[in-house]
Every structure is written in C-alpha cells, then in structure tokens.
Amino acid sequence: MAEALLTVKNLSVDFHTARGTVHAVKDVSWSVGRGETLAILGESGSGKSVSANAVMNLLDTPPARIVSGEILYDGKDLLQVSYEEHRALNGKKIAMIFQDPLGHLNPVYTVGWQIVEMMTAHGRPAAMARARALELIARVGIADPEAAMRKYPHQFSGGQRQRLMIAMALMLKPDILIADEPTTALDVTIQAEVLALLKELQAETGMGLVLITHDLGVVAEIADRVVVMNQGEIVETGSVRDVYHQPQHAYTKKLIGAAPGKGEIKLLEADAPLLLETKNLKKSYGGFTALKGASLTLLRGQSLAVVGESGSGKSTLARTLLRLEVADGGEALWKGRDLIRMGARELLGVRREIQMVFQDPTQSLNPRMSVYQLIAEGWDIHKLMPDRAQRRARVAELLDQVGLSPEHAERYPHQFSGGQRQRIAIARALALEPELIICDEAVSALDVSIQAQVIALLDSLRRRLGIAFLFIAHDLGVVRDFADTVIVMQAGEIVERGPTAQIFDNPQHPYTQRLLAANLDPDPDVQASRRASIAAQNA
Amino acid sequence: MTKLIGQRAIASLLSLFGLMVLVFFLSRLTGDPAVLFLPIDATEQMKEEFRALHGLDLPIIEQFWRYLLDLLQLDFGDSLRKARPALEVVLEAYAWTLPLALITMAIVVVAAIVLGSLAAFKVGGFFDRLVSIVSLVGASAPDFWIAIVAIVVFSIGLGWVPTSGVGTPLHWVLPIAVLFIRPFGLVVQVVRGSMLGALSAPYVKTARAKGVKNLPLIFVHTLRNGMLPVITVIGDQAAAMLNGAVIVETIFGFPGVGKLMIDSILQRDFNVVLAAIMVTALAIFLMNILIDIAYSLLDPRIRH
Numbered sequence: 044m045a046e047a048l049l050t051v052k053n054l055s056v057d058f059h060t061a062r063g064t065v066h067a068v069k070d071v072s073w074s075v076g077r078g079e080t081l082a083i084l085g086e087s088g089s090g091k092s093v094s095a096n097a098v099m100n101l102l103d104t105p106p107a108r109i110v111s112g113e114i115l116y117d118g119k120d121l122l123q124v125s126y127e128e129h130r131a132l133n134g135k136k137i138a139m140i141f142q143d144p145l146g147h148l149n150p151v152y153t154v155g156w157q158i159v160e161m162m163t164a165h166g167r168p169a170a171m172a173r174a175r176a177l178e179l180i181a182r183v184g185i186a187d188p189e190a191a192m193r194k195y196p197h198q199f200s201g202g203q204r205q206r207l208m209i210a211m212a213l214m215l216k217p218d219i220l221i222a223d224e225p226t227t228a229l230d231v232t233i234q235a236e237v238l239a240l241l242k243e244l245q246a247e248t249g250m251g252l253v254l255i256t257h258d259l260g261v262v263a264e265i266a267d268r269v270v271v272m273n274q275g276e277i278v279e280t281g282s283v284r285d286v287y288h289q290p291q292h293a294y295t296k297k298l299i300g301a302a303p304g305k306g307e308i309k310l311l312e313a314d315a316p317l318l319l320e321t322k323n324l325k326k327s328y329g330g331f332t333a334l335k336g337a338s339l340t341l342l343r344g345q346s347l348a349v350v351g352e353s354g355s356g357k358s359t360l361a362r363t364l365l366r367l368e369v370a371d372g373g374e375a376l377w378k379g380r381d382l383i384r385m386g387a388r389e390l391l392g393v394r395r396e397i398q399m400v401f402q403d404p405t406q407s408l409n410p411r412m413s414v415y416q417l418i419a420e421g422w423d424i425h426k427l428m429p430d431r432a433q434r435r436a437r438v439a440e441l442l443d444q445v446g447l448s449p450e451h452a453e454r455y456p457h458q459f460s461g462g463q464r465q466r467i468a469i470a471r472a473l474a475l476e477p478e479l480i481i482c483d484e485a486v487s488a489l490d491v492s493i494q495a496q497v498i499a500l501l502d503s504l505r506r507r508l509g510i511a512f513l514f515i516a517h518d519l520g521v522v523r524d525f526a527d528t529v530i531v532m533q534a535g536e537i538v539e540r541g542p543t544a545q546i547f548d549n550p551q552h553p554y555t556q557r558l559l560a561a562n563l564d565p566d567p568d569v570q571a572s573r574r575a576s577i578a579a580q581n582a
Numbered sequence: 583m584t585k586l587i588g589q590r591a592i593a594s595l596l597s598l599f600g601l602m603v604l605v606f607f608l609s610r611l612t613g614d615p616a617v618l619f620l621p622i623d624a625t626e627q628m629k630e631e632f633r634a635l636h637g638l639d640l641p642i643i644e645q646f647w648r649y650l651l652d653l654l655q656l657d658f659g660d661s662l663r664k665a666r667p668a669l670e671v672v673l674e675a676y677a678w679t680l681p682l683a684l685i686t687m688a689i690v691v692v693a694a695i696v697l698g699s700l701a702a703f704k705v706g707g708f709f710d711r712l713v714s715i716v717s718l719v720g721a722s723a724p725d726f727w728i729a730i731v732a733i734v735v736f737s738i739g740l741g742w743v744p745t746s747g748v749g750t751p752l753h754w755v756l757p758i759a760v761l762f763i764r765p766f767g768l769v770v771q772v773v774r775g776s777m778l779g780a781l782s783a784p785y786v787k788t789a790r791a792k793g794v795k796n797l798p799l800i801f802v803h804t805l806r807n808g809m810l811p812v813i814t815v816i817g818d819q820a821a822a823m824l825n826g827a828v829i830v831e832t833i834f835g836f837p838g839v840g841k842l843m844i845d846s847i848l849q850r851d852f853n854v855v856l857a858a859i860m861v862t863a864l865a866i867f868l869m870n871i872l873i874d875i876a877y878s879l880l881d882p883r884i885r886h
Contacts, residue, residue, distance in 0.1 A: 099790070099791050100790070101787055101790055101791060130793045130794075130795065131793060132793070133790065133791055133792060133793035134791060134792040134793035135793060138791065138792075139788075139791040141784065141787070141788065143784060146783070146784035146785065147784040147785055147787065147788045148785055148788065149785040149788075149789070149803055149807070150785070150807065150881070150882070150883060151806045151807055151880060151881055151882060152806075153882075160792065160794065161792050164792055164793055164794045164795070164798070165793060195882045195883070197882075197883055208788075211792070
C-alpha cells in the first residue's frame with residue numbers, strides 16, 4: 044500500500060434533525076495513497092458520502108456536527124484549519140466531482156468560464172487558465188475545445204458533461220480526486236468510457252482517487268481497495284479481490300449475494316395465449332422520431348424486457364401502449380382489440396387491465412394520500428368494490444401480498460423507505476387485477492438488496508397470478524434475472540430480440556455486444572480478464 | 583434576440599391598440615361631454631355648438647376614426663382645464679414621475695439584492711433580521727401614514743427637509759424614502775427566498791468544492807440564478823410606480839403623473855386622462871420588453 048496522502052481517522056458526524064439526532068457516520072477511518080483508488084461502497088443512507096463531504100468542508104453545520112475524529116492531509120488536520128485555509132485547498136489539492144453533472148454545473152455560465160474559474164479562483168492568471176482548459180477539454184475527449192468553451196452545460200450530453208467536470212477538477216493537478224457516484228446517471232456504455240478516462244488520467248497524474256459508489260461492478264472495474272459501509276459504520280475493508288471472494292462481514296456477504304445477474308435464466312412458456320401484439324408502431328415528436336416501427340408480441344404470464352440506453356425509445360414504447368401518447372402509425376392489438384384507435388369508454392376498461400409501475404415511487408405516489416387511499420383510488424375510478432369493509436380487507440390482503448403489513452394502510456408514503464414505497468406502488472397496480480404490468484425502470488432507483496427483493500416479488504406475482512410484464516430497464520443484470528425474453532432497442536429501433544439465454548450468451552447485433560461488454564460484472568477477476576482481452580484486441 | 587424583441591414589440595402594439603379602443607369607447611359611455619363641461623344653464627344652442635366644435639355630433643365610428651388619425655400624429659387633443667395640448671401636460675408631469683420612479687426603483691433593486699442575498703447566506707443573522715423588520719413595516723403600515731409621520735418628524739420636528747413641493751434635491755428625499763419602503767420590503771423577501779433556494783443548488787456545492795470565495799459564491803454563482811424570479815417582481819413594482827404614486831405625490835405636493843390623473847379625473851379633463859393612460863401604457867410595455875431582454879441575458883437556456 045502506498046504512503047497515505049489523505050487519512051480520515053475515527054470520524055463521527057451527527058445530524059440534528061427535527062426527529063432527533065442521527066449518527067450519520069460512526070468512528071470511520073480510511074486513507075488513500077498516491078496513485079491508489081479507494082472505493083467507498085454502500086447503499087443509500089449508509090453514510091458513504093458523509094466523510095468525503097467532511098474532507099471538502101461541504102457539510103452544512105448545522106444540521107451536521109462533527110463529533111470527533113481528524114482528517115489528515117499534508118501534516119495538517121483539516122478539521123482544525125481555518126475556513127480560508129480549507130478553501131485554498133479545495134480544488135487545488137483535493138478536487139471533487141459529483142453524480143449529476145447537469146445540476147452540478149452552473150446553468151447560466153459557459154462551460155469555459157466555469158473551468159477557467161477553477162484556476163482563477165486560486166489566483167492564477169486567466170490566460171494561463173484558458174490555455175490549460177483548452178488542453179484538458181481536448182484531453183477528456185471533447186471535440187473542438189474552443190467551441191466547447193463557449194457553450195453552456197445544457198448544450199452537452201450527460202457523458203460529455205461528466206467529462207467536462209473531470210477536466211475542471213484536474214485543472215490544478217490535484218493530489219486527490221473524490222468522485223461521488225460519477226457514473227450512476229450515465230448509460231452503461233458511457234459509464235465504461237468515463238471510468239476508463241478516470242483510470243487513464245490517474246495513471247498520468249498519479250493522483251489518489253476516492254470513488255463513492257453503490258455499484259459493485261464499478262468497484263470491480265476501477266478500485267484497488269474498498270471500504271464497505273452500512274448504517275454509518277465501516278463493516279469491512281480490504282483489497283477489492285479479497286473482499287469480493289472472501290467477504291467476512293454478514294452485510295458484505297448479503298450485498299455481494301444480492302448483486303443481480305447470477306440467477307437461473309427463465310424460459311418462456313410458449314403455449315400461453317397471446318395478450319398483446321404490435322406491428323410497426325411509430326411515434327415522432329416534431330422532427331425527432333422516437334419510435335421507428337416496433338413490432339412485438341406478448342403472451343400471458345410472459346416477462347418481456349426492453350433494454351436500451353437513454354433516447355432508445357423504450358419509454359416511448361411504454362407510453363404509446365398505455366395510450367399516454369398517441370402512436371403516429373402502426374397498430375397494437377390488446378387481446379385482439381385495436382388499442383390505438385379504440386374509443387374512450389372501451390379504453391377505460393383496458394386501462395384497468397394494463398397497469399404501470401414507475402421508476403421513482405417518491406414522485407409517483409401522491410404524498411398527501413394514505414396508503415389505503417392510494418390503493419383504493421383505482422376502485423373509485425372504475426366503480427369497483429363499493430363495499431368499504433370489503434375494500435379494507437382487500438387492501439390488507441394486497442399489502443400482505445407485497446410484503447407489507449395491513450396496519451401500514453393508514454400511513455403516508457413519506458413514512459416508508461424507498462423499497463417499501465415501490466411495494467406500495469406495486470400493490471396499487473395489483474389492486475385492479477391487471478393482466479399486464481408495465482415497469483418503467485421500476486427497480487433502478489432502489490438499492491441492490493432491495494432490488495433483489497422487489498424482483499423476487501414481481502416474479503412470484505407473475506407465476507402465481509399469471510400477470511405478464513413489460514419490463515423496461517437499462518440494468519442488464521436485473522433483466523437477466525427477471526425476463527424470459529429480451530428486446531434490445533437502439534435509436535428508436537428494435538435491433539435484436541430473443542430468449543434471455545440467447546441474448547446474453549450469444550448476442551448477434553454489435554450494439555447488443557457493446558451493451559453486454561460495457562455491463563460491469565461485480566467480480567473483479569471477470570472485469571480484469573475482460574480488460575485484458577480488450578487490450579489484446581487493441582494491440 | 584432581435585427576433586424576440588420584434589415579437590414582443592408587435593404583441594405590445596396590438597395590446598396598445600386594444601387598450602386605446604377600450605379607453606375611447608369607455609370614455610364615451612360616461613355621458614354627454616357637453617352636459618358635463620358646459621355650465622348648468624347652457625342653452626341647447628350652446629350645447630350644439632360645443633358638440634360641433636369638438637366633433638361630438640358625428641357618428642361614433644367616425645369620431646373614433648378621427649381620434650385614431652389624430653393619435654397617429656401624436657395629437658391627444660387639448661386639455662380643457664389648461665387650454666394646452668394634453669400630451670404636453672402629461673409629458674410635463676412625466677418629467678417629474680419618471681426620475682422619481684427610476685431613482686426609487688434603482689435604490690430598491692440595489693438594496694434588496696445586496697441585503698436579501700446576505701440575509702439568505704446567513705439565515706437568522708443581522709441582515710436577515712434587519713430585512714424582516716423593514717419588510718414587516720412596509721407590508722403593514724399604510725404609506726399615507728408613513729408619509730405624514732415622516733413629515734411630522736423630519737420636516738416639522740427636526741427641520742431637515744422641506745414639507746412639500748419641488749425645487750431642491752432635498753425636496754426629493756422624503757418622497758423617495760417613503761416610496762422605497764413597500765417595494766423594498768417585497769422585493770427583498772423575494773430575493774431572500776430565491777437566493778435561499780439557489781444557495782442549496784448542486785452547482786453551489788461544486789463552487790465550494792472548487793474553493794471559490796464566499797463573495798463570488800453569492801454574487802457571481804448564485805445571484806444570477808436567483809435573479810430570475812426577482813426580475814418579474816421588480817417589473818411589477820416598477821410598473822406600479824410608473825402609474826404615478828398617487829398618494830405620496832398628493833401628500834408631498836409633487837407634480838407627477840399620479841397627481842395629474844387624479845386632478846384631471848376630478849375635473850373631467852378627459853383628453854388629459856386619455857393621454858396619461860396611453861403614455862403610461864406605452865412606458866409599461868417598454869419596460870416589459872426590457873424585462874424580457876434582461877431575462878434572456880441572465881439565462882442562456884431561454885436564449886437557445
């Protein structure tokens with residue numbers, strides 16, 4: 044292990060909230076050396092970002108309070124130095140990049156101005172800063188740096204924005220770069236590119252890299268050592284390979300076990316009756332064609348996954364099938380009836396049969412409605428089950444079915460965790476006894492351990508109730524675990540389709556191959572051998 | 583940008599025309615001007631002559647047509663009270679109202695932005711409390727009362743400034759100070775709220791991680807984002823002031839357009855009222871265009 048550049052020692056931070064004091068991190072210690080990559084791995088609420096924010100003096104005090112500990116950099120305790128002294132280190136010696144580059148870049152200033160400011164804020168002349176910015180923008184792979192400098196953040200794609208953030212962070216050749224979920228908001232192929240870029244730049248500059256992530260695949264791909272956090276405490280620390288192959292702590296074992304993409308692949312029962320058939324479905328927005336003709340069939344009890352990156356048209360497909368958008372062309376037959384052209388009365392009946400579960404349950408559940416009201420609302424709309432006592436019993440039954448308990452009915456969404464909220468959304472969809480549930484990234488916002496539970500729940504519902512699923516996702520591991528059939532979409536077109544085993548084991552289309560190659564495996568050895576084979580191909 | 587201004591100008595001209603039609607026909611609904619203007623014992627012949635003189639005997643459409651043609655030559659008719667062109671009377675009053683409004687709004691904007699930003703940066707700190715007190719006074723005390731108390735204290739009691747009228751710079755102090763309070767109280771609260779939101783934005787975190795100092799953090803990174811909702815309120819307040827501060831102008835004997843309008847309405851000098859309405863409308867439309875331009879200058883996402 045290299046000599047430590049930055050050391051966090053016995054750090055404890057409390058958050059004082061209206062509901063009492065929360066111990067955000069307890070007695071956390073880690074260090075990172077020159078040229079080393081340390082991953083801080085944890086699920087939401089584990090406190091994985093807190094210590095990094097303390098290093099950057101970004102914790103708001105109050106509500107945060109640093110109870111004890113020290114952060115050592117260059118012989119000084121950063122928790123003791125003055126505000127001004129700390130400010131002078133930020134960006135210059137220790138730089139940071141964030142998950143959402145659109146939100147973290149100032150929307151009203153040009154990218155060039157913001158990158159140059161990294162140096163001018165630390166007293167360097169503007170001309171020198173400009174030259175360095177041009178050099179770095181080119182280095183991170185943005186074409187025409189001169190023009191890029193004059194553009195605003197919204198004029199770039201997500202991947203480009205993260206590259207620009209990286210360029211900004213490296214302006215003053217910092218000793219340490221902290222990256223907080225740097226690739227979580229990006230598509231897998233873009234994620235692979237950004238991680239590769241970070242690794243190259245680290246090799247060039249010798250900086251220490253602290254990577255905060257929830258993704259075992261990212262850890263396997265890039266990190267040397269890993270710190271596993273759970274509920275504010277470090278439960279395990281060690282080399283990535285050791286921790287993956289010989290996890291000591293029960294939580295680490297659970298986390299590794301929950302990583303998707305290792306279960307048995309499901310087979311389609313081909314004799315089930317046909318539920319939905321679309322032919323050449325099309326949809327454009329202005330001059331942009333989002334869906335260039337999608338044809339698919341869906342059987343009763345089938346789980347059909349639609350995978351693709353942002354802009355591939357997968358959500359448009361779902362919205363068109365739900366008649367939230369009107370298709371421009373093609374047809375969709377729902378149990379033999381024309382879904383695109385049916386009248387309002389007939390559509391209302393079909394609406395009951397096709398339900399949707401959205402990505403973010405925090406936004407899709409009305410915060411002012413109790414769980415009972417949320418679930419029962421559909422019965423009001425469709426004038427079903429007028430009897431109150433019967434409704435209460437059914438809500439209790441549904442909550443039980445999704446792994447919640449009947450007394451949760453009177454609570455409100457904010458009283459639940461993210462995974463529990465998604466269960467409520469599923470119970471709401473089940474209330475109308477649908478024949479098809481469309482899941483639009485329904486588990487993407489959830490932690491891996493919760494993800495696995497929700498997937499298992501959906502699968503048992505599929506088997507027990509014969510519900511068909513149209514499962515839209517970008518995470519291939521989740522798709523592999525859940526779907527029996529896969530459709531791959533790119534730029535509005537279906538480029539490949541087939542049984543899950545065939546798509547994963549023998550992909551035909553180059554795009555499918557690229558997607559699978561970019562998908563990170565949680566096993567560091569698998570990732571290492573993939574990297575070696577890519578290097579061999581390039582050589 | 584030119585396209586945006588062009589579109590705005592066309593929309594404004596259409597609205598101005600609509601306003602003119604409305605004002606013209608509404609004013610004809612207030613009754614027969616001959617009855618209103620002439621003495622109560624005027625003979626029928628005198629009334630006929632008056633109508634013929636002012637073209638009031640023509641069909642209403644023709645009267646409108648003539649009024650329109652006159653307007654195109656910037657002829658709003660004569661003030662009956664002052665026997666001078668109405669436009670001249672109005673512009674004279676504007677020469678007082680415009681500087682009063684502009685100076686007051688300039689002070690309001692600068693003070694509200696600086697104090698509101700500082701208040702947002704340190705919630706519960708000195709500036710935050712100061713701002714709360716002034717806003718509370720502005721929102722709860724009527725301005726005629728503040729004006730009278732100010733005269734009693736600063737003019738009569740302390741003798742620092744004149745009680746009313748115009749002439750020296752000192753005459754402007756009290757009207758500006760009294761006019762300042764209410765819009766300041768409102769704008770500063772909007773600045774504070776907007777800056778509170780903007781200061782917790784992710785890009786502020788980035789700036790702090792970059793090591794940007796506090797003053798540029800507030801006034802460069804955050805302010806430009808926080809200004810967007812503020813501009814709308816500033817425009818609204820400025821528009822109210824361009825209408826003339828009727829009460830303050832009356833109390834301080836300030837010969838502005840607000841006082842002129844009230845006097846003209848009381849004396850049924852309709853040509854002046856019409857001219858004042860049209861000029862004010864034009865000023866407000868011009869200001870709205872300025873606000874649109876400011877908006878698109880501040881936020882590149884509107885421009886693209």
